Amino acid sequence: DEYAEPIVMFHHYLSKVTPAFLTDYVIVNKARLQTARNSAFYGDGLDELWTGMVKDDYEYSLWVLAIIMRSEKAMTLLDEYVGDAYPKAAYLEYRRMADKDYKYNDKGRAEKMAAARSFEEKYAGRAISLYGKALVLRGQFDSLSRVSEASTALRQAQGPVASTVSATEAVEVSYKSLYRDCRQAEKERLSYSKGIDKEIAGRINDFKQLIETLDKKEIGISFENGVAVLTLRNLAKVNVDFVQDLKDAKPLIRKSLTNPKKSFYVQDTIKLELPKCDDGSYIFTAKNGKLSSNAEWTKNTLSVAVRTDSEKQRFLVADYMTGEPVEKVDLELIRSGKTVTSVKDVLLCNDGFTPLPEALTDSLKNGVTSYLVASFRGEDGFLRKTHEHYIYGGLSASSDQGDSSESYCEIFTDKSAYNPGEKIEFKAVLYKGDLSRSLHTFDSGITVKAELVNPEGKVVAEKELKTNEYGSVASSFDAPSSGRNGRFLVRITGSSVNSSKGIIVDEFILPTYNLTFDKVDRLFIAGDTVEVNGKVSSFSGHSLSSASVSYSVDGRGNNYASEKLSLEADGSFTIRFATDDDDSPDFFGVTVKVTDATGETKEFTKMLSVVKYFNLLADVTNAAKGEISPSDGEWRGTPCMVSGGKAVVSFKAQDLMGNEIDTPIEIEYSLTDISGKKVASGKTFSGKEEGFVLPKAGMYLLDAEAEIVREDGRKVSSLRQLMILRVDDSATSLDAKVKNIFKLVGSCSDGTLRAGED
Secondary structure (H helix, E strand, C coil): CCCCCHHHHHHHHCCCCCHHHHHHHHHHCHHHHHCCCCHHHCCCCCCHHHHCCCCCHHHHHHHHHHHHCCCHHHHHHHHHHHCCCCCHHHHHHHHHHHCCCCCCCHHHHHHHHHHHHHHHHHCCCCCCHHHHHHHHHHHHHHHHHHCCCCCCHHHHHHHHHHHCCCHHHHHHHHHHHHHHHHHHHHHHHHHCCCHHHHHHHHCCCHHHHHHHHHHCCEEEEEEECCEEEEEEECCCEEEEEEEECCCCCCCCEEEEEECCCCCCCCCEEEEEECCCCCCEEEEEEEEECCEEEEEEEEECCEEEEEEECCCCEEEEEEECCCCCECCEEEEEEEECCEEEEEEEEEECCCCCCEECCHHHHCCCCECCEEEEEEEEECCCCCEEECCCEEEEECCCCCCCCCCCCEEEEEEEECCCEECCCCEEEEEEEEEEECCCCCEEECCCCCEEEEEEECCCCCEEEEEEEECCCCCEEEEEEECCCCCCCEEEEEEEEECCEEEEEEEEECCCCCCCEEEEECCCCCCEECCCEEEEEEEEEECCCCCCCCCEEEEEEEECCEEEEEEECCCCCCCEEEEEEECCCCCCCCEEEEEEEEECCCCCEEEEEEEEEEECCCEEEEEECCCCCEEEEECCCCCCCEEEEECCCEEEEEEEEECCCCCECCCCCEEEEEEEECCCCEEEEEEEECCCEEEEECCCCEEEEEEEEEEEECCCCCEEEEEEEEEEEECCCCCCCCCCCEEEEEECCHHHCCCCCCCCCC
16 A cells, blocks of 8 residues: 555565565665654564664664565665664674574584684674674584484594593583583673673573573483483482382382482483382482472283173283283272272183173273273282273173163265255165164164255155165155255154255356366475476367466465466466475465356366475385384384284385375385394385395384485485384294283284184
8 A cells, every 4th residue: 555654564464475575565665664763563573672773664674574584685685774884784694694594414513603603703802793602602502412422423523532531421521611611601791891782792691591501400210121210410419219109108219329420411320220019100209409300100010901792891911021811810990099899809711801790890880981900919929910901881782771772864865966956866774772782773664754954944845754674765855946045954853863964955057177187296395396287178178278377376375476377289288386495385285277268267276295305104014913012212113013924014105295106216224133133124116015034033123214316416315114023923922122012813813803703
């Protein structure tokens, strides 16, 4: 609007248009923006220190576009507008350096650190240099955080020091050096006590935050195979308690542990073996002064499974490690945290699942969640028990629960939409019963009413029908030729039934042409030129060469391209548009608008992925039915099981929309056993299957990486890991770090339980 205040329109457009459009708007309105300084509109993510320095709306708009919207064109204009005035020119130089899109790898990080050091040196003695120093120190901290204690990277970087200290000590030495540098930087920051340098220094708190982080004391607690693992940061000792989570329970452990390493910031690890104890929940607490941390440890050495068949609910209890069934247990039914029923000394069947005692099944309530716990005290005097297993009441078939059946009706029509006057064919199937037990159709001869209801809720036609021998009715209505069109209902009522199905009655005009997009068989990576092909076809066979056709490309609410489109003689077309390495949308929508000579207009849209990565999928096609739960800390990708000595793996590549990429992508793979020994390695392509020989029962890890290399040398890769557990049906032991496994064997190994099978 030519009469609107430009800064107001700038704010209006800010979240609605592209940076390029908004930059052009600022250029066109430069003169008017330079005549005003509406500071009430200043903000938009910029620090008030810098917004307080701008001299007019034009400069403010350029700052927003350059810093917040990352417009290179606005950055150049701003550079020209502020000249070499300190500190604005220096701050702009810093933002250009800091906001540059460096590669996310060691080379990119090194390039960014070198640029930050150069900036710091250039403005040494001025507060603006602190921005560069903060970037360097933050980068050093992040780099140290990525270094593993087992890594040799830092040791190599330390040179001669590496020969006299361990990798952990080298990391600690670097943290201490960083701490000294942060304290020195904070001292320098406080030294700027006058003018604009004081204001700039007052805005920088990175050094103080880093000092506080490096000084911070922390306690972490985890558990591994009955051992408490404490990770201590900046602590010389810690007091620990280990007690069962019961009222008035006495601590099983209460002692003080000394940290022999006493490292600076590097996490030290102390391990403490937990005592032999009853199964149950325990609380482990570690304290140092006011600092306290606690973790819950649950011990359950028994596993329980419950299943429901046509007669009753049954259960099985076994050792959680060996899978060996137990002979006798005590059972508890728990609801809302309280024991509602218990049964002592229940003998278990030797050949499978044991029926739940009637005392427990009688206590189950329909629709109410309860939990089953099984336990016994072993020969060593310690209690062994299962976790609380979810069990739902009212699932077993029983003849003494009375008739709780209800009536149901499913309505089917030959179509979902009709023209006025067209015949509506319908059929309804009526049945009754209990959805949790069994259902059966209505007897023949049951009378129901069929109605056709218009959009105003009035019955415009009705019929009385009787069910046939299959419990169904069928008939037809004529859709009204006049009156209001819209959503009608076909309704069936009577004999405890009231069901309806919606249909549409309207004047449907069939299109005279259609557009189809060709299948895209490749994945587009940010920076590629995208090509979309398609064809406009007339149903009558007439040429559409005179049609007006245009296309637009949109993503994340922004328009990237809009142009007229010319059709070839056969109606085919090609759309090409460029993408940048920095493009953030995951998807682009390509919309083609067609208007033929009669004025009929239609739009057709195709969604495309344009991303910086893709998904590699790996699926074991001969996997056995069942589930695996790897031990804590042992998850390495998707777990699956196979029977026998071979795993067949199918590899596929997908874009982010889940569409399979047809173009073969090279995949490099490696298969290792539980000891880390390489069993197989090689290369294949997406869309293919590979067979892997598994020499013996146990866990195997498959690592696969797919890589796309573009013509310009850019690489995009995707990783996938599979945990493949070989478990033979005859196996009695297993060399694998898993909590538990469940595997269907024998005649039901295909996942189907047939009549007569247990």
